Amino acid sequence: MSNTSDETVEYCLCRLELRKGWFSCSAACALSRKLGAPGSTGPRRTLWGLFFCVSVPPLERLHPKDCAEIYSLGIKENGIYTIQPDLHGPAKCDMEAAGGGWTVIQARHDGSVDFNRTWQEYREGFGTLYALTSTGQHQLRIELEDWHHQKREATYNNFKVASEAQRFRLTAREYSGDAGNALSYSKRYNHDGRSFSTSDRDNDRYAGGNCGQYYGAGWWFDACLAANLNGHYYGGRYSGVTNGIYWGTWYILTDGRTGERYSFKQVEMKTRPKLFPGLS
Numbered sequence: 244m245s246n247t248s249d250e251t252v253e254y255c256l257c258r259l260e261l262r263k264g265w266f267s268c269s270a271a272c273a274l275s276r277k278l279g280a281p282g283s284t285g286p287r288r289t290l291w292g293l294f295f296c297v298s299v300p301p302l303e304r305l306h307p308k309d310c311a312e313i314y315s316l317g318i319k320e321n322g323i324y325t326i327q328p329d330l331h332g333p334a335k336c337d338m339e340a341a342g343g344g345w346t347v348i349q350a351r352h353d354g355s356v357d358f359n360r361t362w363q364e365y366r367e368g369f370g371t372l373y374a375l376t377s378t379g380q381h382q383l384r385i386e387l388e389d390w391h392h393q394k395r396e397a398t399y400n401n402f403k404v405a406s407e408a409q410r411f412r413l414t415a416r417e418y419s420g421d422a423g424n425a426l427s428y429s430k431r432y433n434h435d436g437r438s439f440s441t442s443d444r445d446n447d448r449y450a451g452g453n454c455g456q457y458y459g460a461g462w463w464f465d466a467c468l469a470a471n472l473n474g475h476y477y478g479g480r481y482s483g484v485t486n487g488i489y490w491g492t493w494y495i496l497t498d499g500r501t502g503e504r505y506s507f508k509q510v511e512m513k514t515r516p517k518l519f520p521g522l523s
């Protein structure tokens with residue numbers, strides 16, 4: 244196979260607009276090529292979504308490695324794209340926030356997905372997360388929204404998720420933002436540098452039990468938490484164990500009268516390379 248520098252290949256990317264379920268992007272692209280002339284560049288709207296066909300030099304991979312690479316190819320529309328490594332389905336790309344190029348790695352918009360999963364279930368997604376952040380330096384952006392349309396964010400300029408051999412240890416340093424640094428709240432409540440724990444795998448620093456089991460979530464528990472974005476999805480206020488979607492530096496207060504706590508309406512966690520070319 245020749246691989247000269249002036250050779251280009253067509254790269255077919257698609258933004259999926261179907262609301263229900265995942266859709267195979269590569270299958271849609273193949274079908275689109277079969278049915279119509281693929282020669283055009285730029286967005287093409289079809290029955291299945293919006294397609295972008297761009298000509299680029301041959302890549303080492305079949306697909307872009309993350310949303311930042313898609314952005315650097317000139318595709319700057321929010322959407323769901325195929326990336327490699329795949330996140331067990333296409334990835335959601337945020338091409339707008341703080342310069343764009345973000346690969347969404349976790350999202351809570353309703354209670355439809357249960358985050359109280361086993362170690363075995365989490366490891367599948369974490370393999371991808373490790374691959375996304377293992378080479379080069381990466382940023383983490385966390386966006387929180389409450390039930391009154393208030394939004395805040397936390398950005399970590401040094402973000403990494405380690406391999407399974409290192410129990411998917413979290414690195415989240417160099418904070419900036421307006422939501423507060425709940426991942427490094429105090430010496431005892433410090434999620435930075437912690438291993439991941441699930442209800443069936445206790446890697447936390449709480450000697451008296453398993454935080455993952457107590458709070459019913461997989462998370463980088465310490466002893467136990469100042470933040471937990473994988474907590475139970477509540478419709479706002481709740482009482483009892485602090486097992487909701489929690490960010491202790493924003494809405495840390497418990498209502499003294501009712502004992503109620505606050506859970507968030509929406510959360511997104513996203514990552515991109517620190518040296519992102521889209522940043523001016």
Ligand SMILES: [Ca+2]
Binds near residue numbers: 446
């Ligand atoms: Ca423990």
